[in-house]
Amino acid sequence: MNEIKHTDILIVGGGSAGVAAAVAASSRGQHVTLLERNSFLGGKATAAEVGTICGLYEYSRNPASTYIVKGFAREFAERLKERSGSCPLNNNEGLHYLPYQVEAFGEICNEYLAQKGVTVLLNATVENITIRSGIIETVSVAYDNSNIIFQVKAVVDCSGDSVISKAANMSVIKDTQYQAAxxxxxxxxxxxxxxxxxxxxxxxxxxxxxxxxxxxxxxxxxxxxxxxxxxxxxxxxxxxxxxxxxxxxxxxxxxxxxxxxxxxxxxxxxxxxxxxxxxxxxxxAPEAGIRIGERTMGTYLLTEDDVLNCRKFPDAIANGSWPVEIWEQDRRVKMHYFALDNCYQVPAGCLQAAAISNLYMAGRNISATRMAIASARVMGICLQTGFAAGCMAFAKAAGVPREDILEYLQNLQL
Ligand SMILES: Cc1cc2nc3c(=O)[nH]c(=O)nc-3n(C[C@H](O)[C@H](O)[C@H](O)COP(=O)(O)OP(=O)(O)OC[C@H]3O[C@@H](n4cnc5c(N)ncnc54)[C@H](O)[C@@H]3O)c2cc1C
CATH class of the missing domain: 3.30.70 (Alpha-Beta Plaits)
Structure with missing residues (x-):
């Protein structure tokens, strides 16, 4: 049976990026629905239990861990740190990371979404979408033995696997070789x-x-x-x-x-x-962790060159403070570092789909090459791109000019 519902902003995926996107989008009175395929929130943080959050702190040999993230990412990390009873660790290379308790991560995701009044559908998956003149009009969702057709103003794909672009039969950014699970x-x-x-x-x-x-x-x-x-x-x-x-x-x-x-x-x-x-x-852990999925092409494609040269952008919305981290089948981890005490930025163009004007991407789903996503996929960066994509979707749904939302995000996150 088909049920038709309206939601202003639909978020697909309840991992770190999806939760951040839902918090951002729901902060200003829009109706937000989040779909999650699993029976719990947290994505790779809870399903694959990856155990540490990277990309929250400056890349620096200073033994004190200093936040590079601000806004929601920092607030989330502080709450998680306290609830997990943990503190940041660092290594000789200047990398700092926060160990966390898996249960605490899931609890905090639930609390944020409940606090913000987000409608959360667990065990729900995207089945189909309709698009007219480059705008998504409806997304149909399999949920609880029924099919819900959501009429939407904007969609944020935080599935880690570009499920919306695939449902739209758009070509996606595929790699010839994916990182090891x-x-x-x-x-x-x-x-x-x-x-x-x-x-x-x-x-x-x-x-x-x-x-x-x-x-x-x-x-x-x-x-x-x-x-x-x-x-x-x-x-x-x-x-x-x-x-x-x-x-x-x-x-x-x-x-x-x-x-x-x-x-x-x-x-x-x-x-x-x-x-x-x-x-x-x-x-x-409930699932083996697959690091990289297929990404959606945005109006900008983040490259390894941008990451390694610590490139800054006029429309930046996130700070990237983690090296390119490659896990291949035949060797142990390989890192490509940028300069110490520096970072790159992620521009808003990586979060805006090139072919669909009301589709945004966040987390490990953003528009980035194989090497660039090997850095931008860490959770400190996913929390920032998630929050930014949620704000951009809000702006689209509420008719707020893009420049205004970018200025707000830059003040908040950079
Ligand atoms: C083995 C491993 C180790 C890692 N180690 C670290 C680490 O130490 N530190 C760090 O910061 N990062 C680490 N990462 C990377 C990091 O965990 C992920 O890149 C990050 O959590 C991705 O967040 P996300 O929200 O973009 O996607 P995900 O966490 O993958 O969330 C996507 C969500 O979308 C849901 N979904 C997918 N398809 C659908 C659909 N069709 N309908 C509805 N829902 C759907 C999924 O169930 C999932 O919950 C690691 C990753 C792996 C795999």
């Missing part, structure tokens, strides 16, 4: 208390096992989620050795391999590393 899981009962030492012991044992042909070569793709070792509990992240292709069955194959890999690695650690002798798997 990863599965996070937890072990309880670990006896080593020093995280760096645990990492070294674990890696030594796994490499010895690989050399002795006892375990497959990809078993060296095991990482500790930084800041997670506490009271005998540690979160581990496994790089899944199945390339992301988005072909039919690929996501299922990644998930199947992830389960096998979790079991294999934990068995090996329990048998061969004294610190894991009495440990057990205590939790497995």
């Amino acid at each position: 990863a599965q996070v899981f937890s072990m309880q009962g670990v006896t080593e208390e020093n995280e760096a030492r645990l990492g070294m012991i674990m890696m030594k044992a796994l490499r010895a096992g690989i050399e002795a042909n006892e375990i497959p070569a990809y078993y060296d793709r095991v990482y500790i989620v930084q800041g997670s070792l506490k009271n005998g509990h540690v979160n581990l992240k496994l790089g899944i050795p199945v390339p992301v292709t988005y072909e039919k069955g690929n996501v299922e194959e990644i998930q199947r391999m992830a389960s096998e890999f979790v079991q294999g690695v934990s068995d090996y650690l329990i048998q061969h590393v004294a610190a894991y002798k009495n440990a057990v798997i205590s939790h497995i």
Whole structure:
């Protein structure tokens, strides 16, 4: 049965970008609906349990972590920090990040949306859209065994995968090679208390096992989620050795391999590393994390050159303070850095769809090349682009001039 409803602004996806977009769009009296395919909010932060927020702080060797983000991103980070009982960590390269509790992330998303009166539909997916003269008129949504047709003024695609552009049969930005997927899981009962030492012991044992042909070569793709070792509990992240292709069955194959890999690695650690002798798997994140999806072409395409040269833009809406971080199948993480104590900016053109005038994008869905999105996908930047896209959608729906909303955003976020 089809039900017709009106909402001024429709947000697709309830991850960090979608929640920020919904908060921004609903702050000025517009009716906002957020659709989320999962039964909970948070996106990769809660479904893949990635564990730390990057891109919130200045890229600097100064050991004090100084916010590079302002406005909603900073407010969200402060609330999360307090609720998680955590504090920022940094490494020798000058990278600063905030460990968080997964439950706290989800709770805070729920609280913000309830506070702002956003209508949230969980277990809801986009089925179809209608467009006339380059403007989205309706979005039909499968929800609770029914089909709701939303009449909309503006749409923000925060799905991480350009679901709106695909429903519109628009061409999207595809990569020839996607970053490797990863599965996070937890072990309880670990006896080593020093995280760096645990990492070294674990890696030594796994490499010895690989050399002795006892375990497959990809078993060296095991990482500790930084800041997670506490009271005998540690979160581990496994790089899944199945390339992301988005072909039919690929996501299922990644998930199947992830389960096998979790079991294999934990068995090996329990048998061969004294610190894991009495440990057990205590939790497995609901989904294997796929880092990059297909993006929508905007009126500007952010490039690696922009990122590495710390380019600034007259229509900037976000500060980017994270290097290009590449996780390929055959090697451990590779970073391309820009100058210390500097940052690049994300222009509004990356958030405005080129072909549809009332479609905006945010988060890991913005208009960016493969290398640029490898930086701009981190959550500190997703929170900023989400909030900005929500404001831009509000401006479109309420007839506010673009320059006015950009000025507001620049004062608030930069
Ligand atoms: C393994 C891994 C490790 C990472 N580590 C870090 C890290 O340490 N620090 C950091 O800052 N970032 C990290 N990232 C990146 C970061 O987590 C993501 O890029 C970021 O969370 C993306 O936020 P988003 O809101 O753009 O998208 P997502 O979080 O992916 O949210 C998109 C939401 O849209 C929903 N959705 C999708 N399709 C539909 C549909 N058709 N209808 C309705 N809803 C839909 C999804 O269910 C999802 O909830 C990591 C990512 C991965 C995968």
